[in-house]
Amino acid sequence: MNVTPAHAAADPSADAAVRADDRGHVFHSWSAQALIDPLPVAGGKGATFWDYAGNSYLDFSSQLVNLNLGHQHSDLVEAIRRQASRLTTIQPSLANDVRGELARRISQVAPDGFEKVFFTNGGADANENAVRMARACTGRRKVLAMYRSYHGSTSTAISLTGDPRRWANEPSDGSVAHFFGPYPYRSPFHSTTPEEETARALEHLEQTIVLEGASTIAAVIIETVVGTNGVLVPPPGYLPGVRELCDRYGIVYIADEVMVGFGRIGEWFAIDAFNAVPDLITFAKGVNSGYVPLGGVVISDPIAAHFDTVPFPGGLTYSGHPLACAAGVATFEVFERDGILDRVRDLGSRVVEPRLQEIARRHPSVGDVRGRGLFWAIELVRDQETREPLVPFNASGPDAAPVAAVAAECRKSGLWPFTHFNRVHVAPPLVISEDDLIRGLDVIDHALRVADEHA
Numbered sequence: 001m002n003v004t005p006a007h008a009a010a011d012p013s014a015d016a017a018v019r020a021d022d023r024g025h026v027f028h029s030w031s032a033q034a035l036i037d038p039l040p041v042a043g044g045k046g047a048t049f050w051d052y053a054g055n056s057y058l059d060f061s062s063q064l065v066n067l068n069l070g071h072q073h074s075d076l077v078e079a080i081r082r083q084a085s086r087l088t089t090i091q092p093s094l095a096n097d098v099r100g101e102l103a104r105r106i107s108q109v110a111p112d113g114f115e116k117v118f119f120t121n122g123g124a125d126a127n128e129n130a131v132r133m134a135r136a137c138t139g140r141r142k143v144l145a146m147y148r149s150y151h152g153s154t155s156t157a158i159s160l161t162g163d164p165r166r167w168a169n170e171p172s173d174g175s176v177a178h179f180f181g182p183y184p185y186r187s188p189f190h191s192t193t194p195e196e197e198t199a200r201a202l203e204h205l206e207q208t209i210v211l212e213g214a215s216t217i218a219a220v221i222i223e224t225v226v227g228t229n230g231v232l233v234p235p236p237g238y239l240p241g242v243r244e245l246c247d248r249y250g251i252v253y254i255a256d257e258v259m260v261g262f263g264r265i266g267e268w269f270a271i272d273a274f275n276a277v278p279d280l281i282t283f284a285k286g287v288n289s290g291y292v293p294l295g296g297v298v299i300s301d302p303i304a305a306h307f308d309t310v311p312f313p314g315g316l317t318y319s320g321h322p323l324a325c326a327a328g329v330a331t332f333e334v335f336e337r338d339g340i341l342d343r344v345r346d347l348g349s350r351v352v353e354p355r356l357q358e359i360a361r362r363h364p365s366v367g368d369v370r371g372r373g374l375f376w377a378i379e380l381v382r383d384q385e386t387r388e389p390l391v392p393f394n395a396s397g398p399d400a401a402p403v404a405a406v407a408a409e410c411r412k413s414g415l416w417p418f419t420h421f422n423r424v425h426v427a428p429p430l431v432i433s434e435d436d437l438i439r440g441l442d443v444i445d446h447a448l449r450v451a452d453e454h455a
């Protein structure tokens with residue numbers, strides 16, 4: 001059941017040299033430095049990358065759900081090359097052609113009434129700046145964010161985050177309160193239908209607003225589809241209900257689309273699929289597949305107008321970097337020319353969804369499958385009746401072994417998976433061929449035997 005290696009040639013001396021420099025000098029994020037052994041990566045193309053030992057991997061992680069157009073897309077590489085030979089850097093306070101063109105193209109695919117874009121270097125600082133805008137406009141400070149969310153690892157962004165990555169970074173400044181969002185498979189509200197989940201989640205959010213003090217709340221921030229915390233697709237009516245509550249209490253609604261924007265679920269902005277219009281949309285990753293770091297905030301006209309005469313109190317040296325923006329403009333051209341959004345919707349509903357449903361029926365360790373487009377999660381359990389997770393929440397070391405074994409089994413068969421707690425996510429580059437997509441799902445199907453032994 002191996003994925004056929006492509007472009008892989010063993011080079012043991014390069015492998016050893018990369019390992020030596022990395023382990024000797026690179027300090028890695030989110031890791032105990034002595035306990036990790038990062039794979040040295042030699043190259044990549046499309047949905048595949050390869051190491052120096054002669055192994056190729058079908059990339060079902062898109063490198064942190066980032067490489068929407070895959071590795072080494074020739075149009076993006078060429079756009080960066082052309083821009084580099086013309087103008088590599090220009091400070092944010094000057095006007096620049098590719099920066100302006102990218103901002104215009106983003107505003108054209110955003111909901112009506114979002115004309116302006118503030119560029120950042122990535123997703124966390126996009127959220128930082130969105131919160132700063134909301135605070136400046138409302139004169140309020142507190143932000144409501146969901147449990148089971150990730151918004152980045154800079155100061156405000158990590159305090160917004162509703163998962164264990166926040167814990168070691170506390171105490172924060174105390175101006176964030178968390179609430180429960182919908183999660184039909186493990187409903188915090190004991191709901192039995194999506195409609196009930198929507199109604200109860202909205203009632204809970206309104207209670208939170210009232211008890212936290214509406215007059216103190218600047219913003220509510222929500223990942224349109226929750227990403228690393230489980231690919232939680234909001235049930236019908238939830239996001240429109242959030243919009244209504246924000247209107248009722250004068251709160252800014254920030255949609256974090258860092259992971260799901262730019263095609264991941266087959267929409268430019270995921271919010272388009274859920275009949276709601278936020279006040280600010282944050283993005284990064286897919287805007288240029290991370291070829292050069294870039295993120296930003298798309299700003300609704302009333303919020304932008306607030307800063308017509310009041311200076312916005314923030315800025316970043318690399319904001320709207322020309323190399324990053326050139327890759328962003330090329331991304332738009334590829335999406336439009338190659339019909340990427342239609343392709344994602346088609347592959348999601350015609351290939352991934354039925355195959356995952358079929359996998360769920362055959363494996364006792366699969367509790368739930370959910371997602372949209374090319375963004376899915378398989379949630380693993382010990383018992384389908386009780387829904388006890390295959391590994392405990394926030395498990396590490398031996399406790400996490402059953403899911404680590406599934407990941408190892410995938411890698412052995414040439415698939416690079418994205419696993420988190422008791423889930424295997426499916427998030428390949430949007431340019432993956434249908435054959436590779438099917439083969440990757442076959443590898444996961446095969447690897448789940450290992451999980452079934454614990455179920």
Ligand code: PLP
Nearest residue numbers: 122123124150151152227258259
């Ligand atoms: N928001 C969401 C939903 C994310 O998934 C991420 C990163 O995965 C971030 C924000 C942070 O983005 P960055 O790592 O570019 O700062």
